């Protein structure tokens with residue numbers, strides 16, 4: 297009985313971590329829009345730098361959440377599959393961002409920004425789904 301209770305507590309703690317990390321990744325992606333607004337308005341390299349570091353932080357957070365979901369919530373397949381898609385899409389967006397900034401490929405901005413909008417949908421779905429699991 298105690299063992300069952302301990303397992304249930306562990307599962308809840310892991311689910312809370314997954315939900316918290318996916319939510320943090322979502323907030324970081326929303327902030328990417330804010331940093332972009334700052335460098336567009338002020339034409340400042342500082343905000344491009346912040347935008348670059350924000351990309352790394354969001355990828356790391358989404359990746360850790362996905363690995364944790366895979367390790368602890370394996371039967372909730374949609375969570376870690378969509379988490380993996382979210383992480384890969386963020387890597388792709390960041391790669392395109394690097395091409396825009398470093399190689400001057402501005403023609404990729406109309407791909408970079410809509411992909412960022414799509415990642416917001418994925419992040420929102422992951423945050424809602426994982427907090428629902430916490431409450432189950």
Ligand code: HEM
Pocket residue numbers: 325328329332333344345347348349350351352354355386389390391392393394396397398405408409412413415
């Ligand atoms: C609405 C959201 C976003 C907008 C409007 C936006 C816009 C842009 C623009 C215009 C650039 C080129 C900056 C320049 O060199 O002048 C850029 C670069 C970049 N973007 Fe975004 N972006 C958005 C979201 C994201 C997201 C979600 C990620 C990844 C998680 C990302 C990752 C990057 C990276 C890594 C760069 C290169 C920065 C550097 O060179 O350090 N962006 N973005």
